[in-house]
Amino acid sequence: MRRSPAAAGEDPFSVVMRLAVLLSGGASPALAWQHLAAGGDPTLRSASAAADRGGDVAAVLRAAGGSWPDIAAVYAVAVETGAPLAETLRTVAVALREASEVSAEVTVALAEPAATARLLAWLPVGGIPLGAILGFDTLATLFGDPVGRLCLAGGAALIVISRIWCRRLIRSAQPPPRVPGLEAELWAVALSAGASADRARAAITAGSDAVAPAGSSPVDATLDLAARAGVPAAELLRADAWSARHRARTEGREAAARLSTRLLIPLGVCTLPAFLVLAVAPLMLGLLRSGFVP
Template sequence: MRDPECTPPIERVAAVTERLAVLLAAGVPPSAAWGYLASGGVSRQGRGGPDPARIPEVLAAAAAAAQVGADIAVAIAEAARGAPDGTRQRSANGSRASPAAAAWFPVAAAWSVAIETGAPLAGCLHQLAGSQRALGQAQRDIEAALAGPRSTSRLVLALPVVGLLFGLLLGFDTFGTLVGTAPGLVCLTGAALLMLAAWRWSTGMVNRSTPRSTAPGLAIDLTAIAMSSGVSVDRAVAVVTSALARFRPLEPAEPPTSRSASRHERNRDDAVISGVLALSRAAGVPAADLLRGEADQVRRDARSNAQQAAASLATRLMLPLGVCILPAFMLVGVAPLLLSVLSSTVQGIG
């Protein structure tokens, strides 16, 4: 049985999105649908702690906005960004949006596009829920693939400490030699520098192998939603561009590498959209279905690339092991042991 605590936030949001689509398809007005979800305890089932997807807060904000005729998409985004104390949530590096915001921003963008273009809300949300579930499964697969390399990086960082303890178990005062003699202090300083270098090196490798995009193919999905309403190509592109500018999975203060990756992703999506729209005009076929197929392909490619990066990471993590960790192991595990032996020998001869 699937543990609710291990469910990615995007899958929890997908379940809410699907329920909302069902209510709207049954003829329930949006204001009433949001109210039913907010009061129905959807987010509390199976959990006793805080919800990383911030479902209660978002549903309450959306229901309140719907009651007074405010912008529901903006209410969703602001509630997803907000922390319990009212501040904005950010990850540890301050550049990535929180998991809640990354899961809810596509919903806000899709809602905004559907309202602006007059696309059917129920169908759009149903398609979005399917995309979210696919992304959730991809996140599970990627986390599973990265679990081994992450464990390896933590394990190899502990090797020098193991060497130090091994010397103590053999009866040698390796710790005293490290901190009480000049050669020992040199070894300890060198090992500490090597450990720091190995930690930064391995952490950087793991971070670079972790996917940056939280919603691959989102622009293509939004364009499909806009085109399903029958609006012109120019109108659809303008509405999608506006929605992406207002509801983005990444915060504005991105590091240069993330900005470059985001720019590459936008250029790729723009090229795909342009190609599909040109094909649609030339063949006289609806563009929405073609765009949805391309969005699915983008998600499959992103999933495959992330899994390949995770698989190669296990091999590349051997580099800091050989260059930094093993020399650090020698400095704190073997060198103090030899110094202790030499010291004991000299004292015995004296």
């Protein structure tokens, strides 16, 4: 059965861009959310209800999961610091969409080596019918012969080790869930609204877990540079955010390239030996038992 658009859920970034247009056209936040909720999306309906009663819209968006928490952080910081909501949402939505595209690009790059690893994981199991094709009862050897049972246990253990090893390699190559440059974007929003550094940190800490402790974040170095150079920190922070997204794209491609090579290690150490003990060894054992080999 085909799902309705409301059931499928709205694209958060498209919603934010439409919200920015409605706010730019003079609509109040409550009215803008009401228009967006007319399609029946549960998240938008909850956000509209919160806006109508003057509640915390950011909390509703944060609870929706997916990409909504990142948008909720921007929304919360803009409301708390008094930044122009329409302009802020329009600017940051583009940045967040770019970050989402970076994550998707890295995921696509990792898909090929991951699919190859999953395919090769079936190689030992697929080798078992080889004996039957050659006229030998490989299964009877594996389950009925003492040496065959040892081969079966050893091959099964190697397969399990190989799969766990490959999964860990693939998981370690996945991009981090945090949006690259989000902290810098949030700081740029807060400082552009004229908030002090302390107020900006408080607003960002309340709206998102993307902020690092004071003194341990690259944002602090950028703020120090802006203070020493006497230039607006917001533009430097937006440049930092762009650099973070560019760096994430480069590192993701490098991780995908390294993954293709690293997956050869469990293949050589576990998968191929598993094929030997599950397919070749029972075949040779069957030949010995049948007297074909003197």
